[in-house]
Amino acid sequence: MTTMEQLNALPVPTWNHLGVNAAPASAALPPVPDGGWGETNTKYDPLPAGAACRPTIPRACVNLVSGLGEQADRAIRTQANFARFFAAEGKLEAPILLRETLDARGPNAVTHTALHAKAGSDVTFVQLAQGAGTSAALTQIAAERDAHVKLVQVQLLTPASRRWNGVAIRCATGARVEVVRIELGAGIVVAGARAALASRGGEFDLDAVYYGGGDAVLDFNDVSVHTARDTTSELHTAGVLADRAQKVLRGTIDFRRGAVRGVGHESEDVLLFSPAVRNRTTPLILCTEEQVEGQHAATIGRLDEGMLYYLASRGLDPEEAKRLMVDARFAPAIDKLPDDALQAAVRAEIGRRLDHHA
Amino acid sequence: MAEVKKTQVEPIDRSMYDFRYEVNAAFQVDSGLTPEIVETISEEKHDPDWMRAFRLKALDVYNRTALPSWGPPLDGLNMANIVTYVRPNTEMQAKWADVPDDIKNTFERLGIPQAERASLAGVGAQYDSEVVYHNVRKEVQEQGVVYTDLESALHSDHAERIREHFMHLVPPSDHKFAALHGAVWSGGSYVYVPAGVSVEIPLQSYFRLNAPGAGQFEHTLIIVEEGAYLHFIEGCSAPKYNVANLHAGCVEIYVGKNARVRYSTIENWSKNMYNLNTKRALVAEGGTIEWVSGSFGSHTSYLYPMSVLRGAGARMEFTGITFAGAGQELDTGAQVIHAAPRTSSHIVTKSIARDGGVSNFRSAVVVTKDAKDAKSSVSCESLMLDDRSRSDTIPVMDIACDQVDVGHEAKIGRISEEAVFYLMSRGLSEADARALIVGGFAEPIAKELPLEYAVEMNNLIHLEMQGTIG
Incomplete structure (x- = not known):
């Protein structure tokens, strides 16, 4: 892949010295290795009734832009070693499950998937990334009238791995797309979701969780663009930073003219577990429409000592109390995972990370 | 949410500020920016050698520095058309009676002499590039407080102190218009408050730009020593012309240990003004800086007072309102750097956009690794009065210390x-x-x-x- 000039670009730039206008050079998409990306061990489970799959992705989906930006999207699309188009009709009784397993035989997954949720459909699309290597994924979702899509992304890669994750969404009238994004591993994590709410009543909800340790570089860029009436977005992120991890979160709610009665809320809650971490948070609200309600909030700091003291007085030791308070922050996302085993796996991974930083 | 009828509002009545007198300058430089112009300004102002060298170095920085890659457009500002120095036809006076009629009438219409009589400890009045009136109450002077124009102070026994502080907080390398300021600055005030002195009633400087196509580049340097207190008020206005005017002033405030400074600004420049002003305070241990800022005028504003909390327990408060109407793009906010333990900052802003105006809030809260137990809260609210206007909220929090408590909230909505x-x-x-x-x-x-x-x-x-x- 080519080096990105504007990866995860902030929709409206600010002071350059703060380093938030785009992802840093160290997080750029890597060049194509000699001999290409090779084979990948990316597979999907047998599809539930109502779902179909084919290898060619229609142009209508291809044109949707993710939070990573057009240049990164194009690089992933054109270099993908796994590309599939999924279509969903009616209410699917089970999720579509895609597994990226990075191993010695297939350490690089460049994955381009698109999901067409037909009118009135109800579909859950689970993407699981595990192993060691490089994962670059672009997911494009077109949700038709009154469709409901839940996209669940769980990333449990090793610390030496690298991860790029772009999500592009278009909501038709009354459509709702929920994204649950859990990024717990990898040394470089670059993720960006962008929703185009261009039809009446469209809704985009994002519940994101991250855990950065070691020398991890995490860079997020989530954007909700409201151009139609009665559109809604809820962008909520919770994270932990430990060791020397660095993170930038850009969250943008963009109310454009015509987004009458638009509502957008965003929040971030960051726990800092080390004096050597660096956290940057940039929550934007852009507004050219009068009749909207937009709100953002951010809380950054260590665990509340008063709460820790209270929990200790109830008999919890400090580590148990810490675990409880992290779980409380992550629960809104984890509880949305559609499978108990997956929830348990995620909680176990978070437990391991907390043990490491005890 | 029920759909509502649209509200139409009339443009603001600026007749109080929008009057002008014929330009009656004693001297002015050609438009544009060259080393010769900078040298002429330096000569006119009888600069000491170090200041002349400083100006030329700043000009070099200006020429090598790009325009900001963010913020409102500056397309309508052409430095080739800006006259950087206009000396009014008077010397600085200490009595209003001695100020020429046209200039005196200007300030009387703005209510400055009346305010001085009623509620101020001292007043400075700048007309175009020079201070035309400066006075401070005797009892304040007797406390050791110095309040004068910066040029006079440069040739007083405060000269060395000024050299040690002038553009140290805002170096010309900070940004292009700081460099411009360093090259062509003229006018402004110097305030020195000795340790332990509390100036109980405010000092005020008022800046009036009368000449069309001119720039105003006043420099305000305030040094408040340990345990002292000062409230400084700054006001500014100009008549409206159909050519761009430029204001690139600079304010540097040094707040001593356990000292407190309140700096209040009411900005009411006319709508042809590019207001590219830089304000910064350095706060020592236990000191407090309070900014109160009202932005109502200008065609385009970039205005984000910065506070550097360098001493343990230093505090900053920023309270601001921005009101943008037709043809205005006001990009305002605040910046704070927590660089010591137990520092705290509190930013509260309100912005209103109507009639096609653009009102943006931009902020940066930076907490360094040394700022253990720092606390910061930011609250900004925006009100949109119609769907032709725009209001963006662009905050950044950059936190490099785990033992902090940082909160931020913003809201946008309608009536x-x-x-x-x-x-x-x-x-x-x-x-x-x-x-x-x-x-x-x-x-x-x-x-x-x-x-x-x-x-x-x-x-x-x-x-x-x-x-x-x-």
């Missing part, structure tokens, strides 16, 4: 129809109900302003809201 309905049910007209609500929105800021400015701001808001409701 509550339920509140309008309630007030109308109590007998108010719709226009009065809306004006009352906007006034209430701005109230937390107004109460921080000096009384006469708070009254003026409320009047401005009421004027704004007297438009057609339909």
